Amino acid sequence: MIPITTASRVDGRLKVTGGARYAAEFAPAQDNVLHAVLVQSTIAAGRVASIDTARAKQVPGVVAIMTHENAPRIDLGKAGDMTPGFPLLQDDRVMFNGQHLAVAIATSFEAAQQAAQLVELHYNRDEATLLMSDNPTGTSVPQRFRNGMRPPASTRGTPQASFDAAAVKIDQIYRTPIEHHNPMEPHATLAEWQGDRLLVHNASQSVFGNRKALAGFFGLPEDNVRIVSPFVGGGFGSKGVSWPHITLAAMAAKLVGQPVKLVLTRRQMFTSNGYRPKTVQHVRLGADRDGRLTAVLHDGISQNSAYGEFSEPVGLASEMLYSCPNVAVTHRLSKVNQGLPTFMRAPGEASGVYALESAMDELAWALGMDPIELRLKNYADRDEHEDKPFSSKTLRACYEQGAAAFDWKRRVAQPRSMRDGRLLIGLGMATATYPVNRSEAAAKVRLQADGTAIVRCGSQDIGTGTYTVMAQLVGEHLGLPLDRVRAELGDTALPQAPVSGGSQSVASISPAIREACLAVRAQTLQLAAGDPASPLHGLDPEELDVADGRILQSAEKSRGETYQALLARQGRAAIEADGSAKPGEEKQKFSMHSFGAQFVEVAVDPDLGEVRVRRHVGAFAAGRIMNAKTGRSQMIGGIVFGMGMALTEATEVDPRSGRVTNATMADYLVPVHLDVPEIEVIMVAEQDDAVNPLGAKGIGELPTVGTAAAIANAVYHATGQRIRDLPIRPDKLIDGLSI
Amino acid sequence: MTIRNFTRREFLRDTAATGGAAAIAGSGGKAWAVPAAADPPVPTQHRVTIRLNGTERALQLDPRTSLLDALREQLYLTGTKKGCDMGACGACTVLLDGKRVNACLVLAARLDGREVKTIEGLADGDQLHPLQAAFIEHDGFQCGYCTPGQIMSAAGLLNEGRPLDEHSIREWMSGNICRCGAYPNIVSAIRQASGRA
Numbered sequence: 001m002i003p004i005t006t007a008s009r010v011d012g013r014l015k016v017t018g019g020a021r022y023a024a025e026f027a028p029a030q031d032n033v034l035h036a037v038l039v040q041s042t043i044a045a046g047r048v049a050s051i052d053t054a055r056a057k058q059v060p061g062v063v064a065i066m067t068h069e070n071a072p073r074i075d076l077g078k079a080g081d082m083t084p085g086f087p088l089l090q091d092d093r094v095m096f097n098g099q100h101l102a103v104a105i106a107t108s109f110e111a112a113q114q115a116a117q118l119v120e121l122h123y124n125r126d127e128a129t130l131l132m133s134d135n136p137t138g139t140s141v142p143q144r145f146r147n148g149m150r151p152p153a154s155t156r157g158t159p160q161a162s163f164d165a166a167a168v169k170i171d172q173i174y175r176t177p178i179e180h181h182n183p184m185e186p187h188a189t190l191a192e193w194q195g196d197r198l199l200v201h202n203a204s205q206s207v208f209g210n211r212k213a214l215a216g217f218f219g220l221p222e223d224n225v226r227i228v229s230p231f232v233g234g235g236f237g238s239k240g241v242s243w244p245h246i247t248l249a250a251m252a253a254k255l256v257g258q259p260v261k262l263v264l265t266r267r268q269m270f271t272s273n274g275y276r277p278k279t280v281q282h283v284r285l286g287a288d289r290d291g292r293l294t295a296v297l298h299d300g301i302s303q304n305s306a307y308g309e310f311s312e313p314v315g316l317a318s319e320m321l322y323s324c325p326n327v328a329v330t331h332r333l334s335k336v337n338q339g340l341p342t343f344m345r346a347p348g349e350a351s352g353v354y355a356l357e358s359a360m361d362e363l364a365w366a367l368g369m370d371p372i373e374l375r376l377k378n379y380a381d382r383d384e385h386e387d388k389p390f391s392s393k394t395l396r397a398c399y400e401q402g403a404a405a406f407d408w409k410r411r412v413a414q415p416r417s418m419r420d421g422r423l424l425i426g427l428g429m430a431t432a433t434y435p436v437n438r439s440e441a442a443a444k445v446r447l448q449a450d451g452t453a454i455v456r457c458g459s460q461d462i463g464t465g466t467y468t469v470m471a472q473l474v475g476e477h478l479g480l481p482l483d484r485v486r487a488e489l490g491d492t493a494l495p496q497a498p499v500s501g502g503s504q505s506v507a508s509i510s511p512a513i514r515e516a517c518l519a520v521r522a523q524t525l526q527l528a529a530g531d532p533a534s535p536l537h538g539l540d541p542e543e544l545d546v547a548d549g550r551i552l553q554s555a556e557k558s559r560g561e562t563y564q565a566l567l568a569r570q571g572r573a574a575i576e577a578d579g580s581a582k583p584g585e586e587k588q589k590f591s592m593h594s595f596g597a598q599f600v601e602v603a604v605d606p607d608l609g610e611v612r613v614r615r616h617v618g619a620f621a622a623g624r625i626m627n628a629k630t631g632r633s634q635m636i637g638g639i640v641f642g643m644g645m646a647l648t649e650a651t652e653v654d655p656r657s658g659r660v661t662n663a664t665m666a667d668y669l670v671p672v673h674l675d676v677p678e679i680e681v682i683m684v685a686e687q688d689d690a691v692n693p694l695g696a697k698g699i700g701e702l703p704t705v706g707t708a709a710a711i712a713n714a715v716y717h718a719t720g721q722r723i724r725d726l727p728i729r730p731d732k733l734i735d736g737l738s739i
Numbered sequence: 740m741t742i743r744n745f746t747r748r749e750f751l752r753d754t755a756a757t758g759g760a761a762a763i764a765g766s767g768g769k770a771w772a773v774p775a776a777a778d779p780p781v782p783t784q785h786r787v788t789i790r791l792n793g794t795e796r797a798l799q800l801d802p803r804t805s806l807l808d809a810l811r812e813q814l815y816l817t818g819t820k821k822g823c824d825m826g827a828c829g830a831c832t833v834l835l836d837g838k839r840v841n842a843c844l845v846l847a848a849r850l851d852g853r854e855v856k857t858i859e860g861l862a863d864g865d866q867l868h869p870l871q872a873a874f875i876e877h878d879g880f881q882c883g884y885c886t887p888g889q890i891m892s893a894a895g896l897l898n899e900g901r902p903l904d905e906h907s908i909r910e911w912m913s914g915n916i917c918r919c920g921a922y923p924n925i926v927s928a929i930r931q932a933s934g935r936a
Contacts, residue, residue, distance in 0.1 A: 012875035015883030016867065016890060018818015018858035025817035059779040109812060110782070110803045118779060184822045184830055184884040184918050233820070233884025234918050266823040463882030463919045633878045633924060640920025665827035665916060673909040676922040 006628045010482055011231075011467045020231045023203040024188035028259040033190065034063055035109040036252050036262040037116040038245065039102035040271060041094045044337040044658030045128035045306070048092040048101060048121060056104060056118035061111030064256050065119060066103040068092055072251045078216030081147065082209065083242045084340050086307045088217075089251070094123065095306045096338045097658035098271025100244055103252050105260060130658045132303045132334035134280055139301050139332040142311040152311065154319060154385065157326035163295035166286025170362045174283060174355035175725040177650035178303070179276040181344050182670055185233020186266060187273055189249035192259035197224045202246055204229040204490070205239040205460055206499035211492045213242035214250055229490040235462040236641070237343035240501045243273045270663035274342025275651060277303040277312050281355040286326075291367050291377045293324040298356065304333040305340040312341065314352030317433050317705075319385035320591065321356065322378040327385070337658050343501060345641055346701035349434055350708070354645075354726065357430035357709035362722065371429055371713070372399050372408065383591030391590035392688035394621035395431070398597040401682050402429075402619030406599035415720035423603040425614075426718025432596035432620065432706035436697045437504035440582035442495035445474060445516035447524060447575045449567040451549050452484045455516075459489045459497035459509050463637075464700055465630035466505055472627060473510060477517035479546035495578065503698030506626055508581075511693045516579030521546060523575050528566050535561055586690050594697040596620035596684075598639070598710040604718045606737050609730030611647055611715055613675070616707075619682040623697035628683065635681040635703040642707020644671045647727050785848040791816075792860025800848050807831045807842035810857060818858040818887045822916070829915035832888040832895070833857050839895030841914075858887035861894065870894055873928035881919035889915045893929045903933045 014020040027033060053065040064070075071089035079085065087099045094101070102119050106112035133139050145152035163169065183203075190201040198218065204210050207227040215222040232239060249262035264272050279302045286295035302312035315329030344350070364371040379396065382389050403409070411427040412418055418425040443457040455474045461467045470487035474480060488494060497509050525541040528534045528551045536544060536551060536559065545554040552560030567575070586592065599617040604610070618639050625631040648669035652661045662668050681703070688695045708726060716722050721736040785800045791814070798809060807824070810816045810833075822830030824843045831842040834856040861868045870890050873879070880886040892915045901907055908926050917925065 008875050008878065011883070012878075012880075013867070015880055015886050016858075016871040016874050017862060018816070018887050020883050021817060022820075022884065024821075025811070027815070055779060060782070108801060109808055110801045114779065114803075182918055184820070184828065184882065184916065186821065232882060234882040236918070263821070266825065266827075463880075465881070629878050630881075633881055633919075633921060636923055637881060637920030640922065664825060665823045666825070670916060670918055671920065671922070672913040672916055673922050673926070674913045676909070676920070679923055 005626070007468065007472060007482055009465060009468045009630060010471045010487065011461070022185050022188070022231045022233050023190060023201045023229060024261060024263050026190055026201045028192045033259045033261050034105050034107060034256060035112040036249060036260050037104045037112040038100050038262070038264070038268055039104060039116045039119045040268065041097055041099040041101050041121070043094055043123050043125055044097040044130060046094045046123045046125040048094060049124045050122045051102060052120040055120070056115040059106065059111050059115040059118065061107040062104065062115045063107065064105045065115065066105065066252050066255055067101065070255070072254050074217040074247065074251065075219050079213040079242065080216060083213040084244060084308055086244070088244050088247055096271065098339065098660060100248060100272070103248055105252050105256055128337040128658055130336055130653065130655050132278055132336050133301060136301065136332055139334045142309060142331055142333055144309055145311050145331060146313060152331040153329060155328045156385065159295050159297050159326040159328035162326040163284050163286040163297060166294050167289050168287045168363065168366050170283070170285040170359050170366060172283055172359060172362065172724055174281045174358055176279045176351040176354060177726060178278045178653065179344060179645060179649050180270055180651050180668060181236040181238035182269070182665065182668065183234030183236055183238060186264045186269060187239065187243065187245060188263040189246045190259065190261045191250040191253040193253050196220065198250055199226050200246070200250060201228050203232050203239055205232065205235040205462055205501055207458055207460065207490055207492050208496050209499055210242050210246060214247065217247050218250065227492045229460060232460055232462040235500065236345045237347065237501060238273045240343055240499050245272055266665060267663040270651060270660040271339050274340060276344035276347070276351065277310065277341035279312055279314055279351050281314055281352065283355050283359040285359050285363050287363055287367065291369050291374050293322055293378045295326045296322065296324050297328045298352070299330045300352065301332045301334050303338070303341060304335050306335055306337050308340045309333065310341040312351055313348035314355065317349050317353050318356050320380065320383045321431060321433055323380040323384060324378065338653065345638070346434060346704045349701070349705040350642070350645060353430070353433065353705045354708040354712070357706055358712050358724065361428070361713040361716065372403060375399065375431060386591045388589065388591045391586065391592045391690040392623065392686055393593070393595060394684050394686040395595035395597070397684045398595055398619040398621050401684055402597040402599050402617050405680055405682060406617040408599060415717050420603060422606060424606055424718040426602050426604065426714040426716065427600070428710045428712070428714030428717055429597060429599045430706035430709035430713060432598055432702050433593050434503060434702040434705055436507065436592035436594060436691055437502035438507040438583045438692055439498035439504060440580070441497040441508040441512045442578065442580040443509060443512040443516045444495050444576065444578050445513065445520050447478060447520050447563060449564060449573050451562060451564040452486065453478055453480055454486045454488060455513055456488045456494045457497050457509050457513060458492055458494035459505055460500040461489055462500050464500065464505060464634060465627055468630055469506055469510065469626045470513060473513045474517055477514060477521060480549055484549065503700040503702065506696045507692045507698050510696065511581035512579045514579065514693065515581055516577045519577030519579065520575050523577065524551060524563070524566070527570060528561070531566065531569060533569055534566060535559055590690050592691050594620065594622035594702050596702055596706065598706040600710040600714045602711060602714040602718055604715060604733065609734035609737055611728055613643055613711060614677050616677065617680045617682065618703055619684050620699065620702055621684040621686040622699045622702060623686050623688040623691055624695040625683050625699070626696055631683065631699055632681055634699050636679045638701065638703025639679055639707050640671050640676055642704045643675065643711065645726060646708035646711035648729070650727050787848055787851040789850045790854040792856055798847065802846070802848045804847045805843050806833070806845040806847045806850065806855065809847035810842060816857055816859050820884050820887055822885065829892060830885050830888040832892040832915060834891060834895055837898060839892050858891055861890065868894070869932040870928065873932040877924045877928040877931065878921070879925040879928040880921050885915060885917045889917065889925055893932070897933055903930065905930065
């Protein structure tokens with residue numbers, strides 16, 4: 001039997017046969033669904049002067065054109081702090097190019113598309129701000145940094161004075177561009193009203209978040225709103241909050257009194273559902289001649305919208321990653337006329353660690369020190385920002401095992417010293433870190449008379465393997481093979497679970513599922529021990545165990561019976577229990593993070609400036625890995641995400657109109673097959689008894705962190721050119737190469 | 740019967756012929772994008788019969804309907820995925836007369852008498868196609884949304900008589916984007932299914 005921890009995905013068969021159904025693929029009970037297509041602004045700031053829908057309404061099949069003039073009024077005050085309250089067709093303001101201004105609703109997709117084209121918009125234009133500030137002038141301090149949970153700036157020691165006095169200094173600006181998540185599944189919402197009840201199929205990373213938002217907007221009790229999202233075609237943060245198109249679909253369905261399906265086009269996904277904001281980061285490092293850090297200063301500015309607030313927390317890793325007595329971090333915002341940014345895979349760390357770990361590489365060169373040695377010299381044995389011990393930290397082993405697998409010692413330190421024929425070869429490394437998150441969650445487990453079990457939890461599986469981990473937990477605790485466990489998720493009719501974000505799903509839901517399993521198991525063992533007809537009658541439940549679908553005596557495993565036999569005799573259809581779990585005191589006692597080390601080999605074409613990643617080794621310590629197969633996949637995927645960030649991905653905005661000029665998958669370049677070489681991931685063993693009952697820290701985001709810095713550092717090693725402005729495209733390298 | 744893919748030029752010409760040029764001009768809704776004084780046209784319905792996964796299917800179609808939308812919205816075969824609707828991501832890859840095409844770039848009304856195979860028609864009853872089994876074994880997906888396109892593209896590739904070393908597979912699968920980054924596992928799965936792993 002395959003050990004359960006390397007089991008294939010339980011939803012694999014559905015996904016390879018086309019049987020997995022995503023939000024846009026459901027049909028309402030009566031086949032009367034209407035199609036909605038959004039109409040978006042073509043200016044970046046102003047007001048809608050008038051909307052002419054006469055020609056659009058002539059399109060055969062058009063049912064309605066919804067604009068701010070006829071849209072249902074909604075309550076903007078109760079949808080929750082995390083929910084964008086704009087643009088929802090409640091007024092005539094235009095705040096960015098690509099803003100929703102109308103919705104064409106028709107009996108076919110083709111008719112809705114055509115009608116959307118025929119909506120005529122006339123504007124009164126205002127002056128738009130389209131370029132973010134490059135320095136603190138004109139920026140502002142975030143008002144709700146990290147949801148108001150901490151201040152946007154921190155200082156310990158005397159950072160400025162220590163930096164001024166440092167023997168060796170690095171003082172550089174690093175820039176990261178706007179990036180878009182681009183999940184393969186476009187955001188889709190199918191909304192259906194049944195009286196004052198609302199049923200919504202939605203591509204969602206947070207069904208309960210969507211429920212809260214829609215209940216708030218429409219003034220309904222939360223129980224009147226049901227969100228269903230059994231399969232999600234990737235999210236990476238973009239399906240985390242309740243973006244306006246979800247609400248617009250429900251408003252459209254209300255307006256026309258029929259179910260409405262609204263699917264964003266790929267182009268619309270560049271202005272409708274957030275993005276990783278552009279950042280300008282000023283990093284200053286001071287060190288003594290031996291390489292001991294004496295000062296770390298990290299000042300970040302991130303782009304924000306003209307409405308709402310999202311702040312990219314670029315400096316948080318700089319507070320704790322290295323041992324240093326003098327550290328200062330600030331975060332500021334620069335408002336422009338673009339949509340609201342949002343969380344994107346490893347928000348804060350992906351951008352911030354690129355800057356910090358590039359600067360550390362620059363410091364290693366300035367000191368003439370090996371980059372790993374510099375990091376070991378400044379290794380933090382405790383979190384000096386929070387002044388707490390780490391619940392676990394196995395970063396040293398990540399450096400060692402990663403370096404050994406990568407054969408780091410073959411690296412010749414001098415830049416431009418390694419070649420393969422005419423290609424310049426470079427080796428680079430960087431540290432990865434990501435915090436451990438956890439939220440309250442609930443679950444229900446039901447052991448049925450036919451010897452199968454169902455586990456229910458309103459979490460989401462966005463490709464992360466949640467279905468599989470849920471089934472595994474039940475299999476482990478009830479002694480059932482995976483094909484006898486059914487996992488149900490992605491539905492607000494199930495017990496409540498948090499957003500699939502912050503790498504927290506496993507850490508949050510597993511303890512709840514475990515508790516429900518243990519309760520079912522205890523009831524079952526007690527039933528067997530108390531049943532005179534059971535072969536286990538009279539034994540202490542403590543002496544009993546479960547395995548292979550049976551209840552048995554631990555000391556004499558042949559003595560026992562199947563679940564089916566017990567439940568049939570007892571006349572029970574099922575044994576069911578609830579479980580719930582929430583974080584305890586651990587966060588007060590410990591600093592909890594996962595860590596890793598990234599190693600990259602690049603080849604740079606000296607004539608073309610093209611960078612190809614040839615090899616990548618990532619070593620990660622993230623506590624218990626629940627499933628080695630799906631875990632490895634997630635780590636590889638995180639690294640690939642970082643490769644795109646490093647080399648190709650950037651959303652380009654026309655500085656005159658504010659329009660995204662590369663809003664297609666042919667122009668916004670995510671990695672494709674040919675861009676991705678051999679990737680080796682090492683799961684560094686780590687036991688953490690403090691972090692949560694399962695000791696699992698989460699791995700969804702960690703492998704993205706540090707990848708871009710490792711590549712940038714490898715490019716420097718290959719070429720002698722330090723690129724401090726992502727992505728590292730040929731145009732940034734080519735001039736310096738032709739020497 | 741001519742077997743060929745549509746070019747972008749043909750697509751534009753055919754769409755324009757039905758009066759729908761504005762419908763593919765991108766979003767925005769500005770008046771300049773619309774032909775002056777043209778009343779919204781009434782599309783005529785086209786009847787075609789295609790052989791879909793081995794079965795004759797008669798369809799009545801708006802001439803602007805892509806094969807992708809015909810599959811998903813009319814036939815409820817939602818295994819073929821819409822990722823970009825402009826031929827850039829490969830999620831909608833199906834086999835048209837045995838060759839892989841992006842279903843979003845093919846007008847369904849022009850497929851009379853043609854043979855289409857989708858992910859739903861790949862397995863032999865309950866017996867998965869070797870590619871499908873290999874994708875599960877090698878975990879060649881995460882969210883699963885690009886997966887039908889990846890598998891159908893690989894099924895097309897296996898029939899193209901190309902070398903199937905790792906580099907060639909990467910090259911010839913590069914039209915199928917996987918944002919979850921399952922590429923190394925997909926390559927392993929295709930290698931195995933091709934008998935070369």
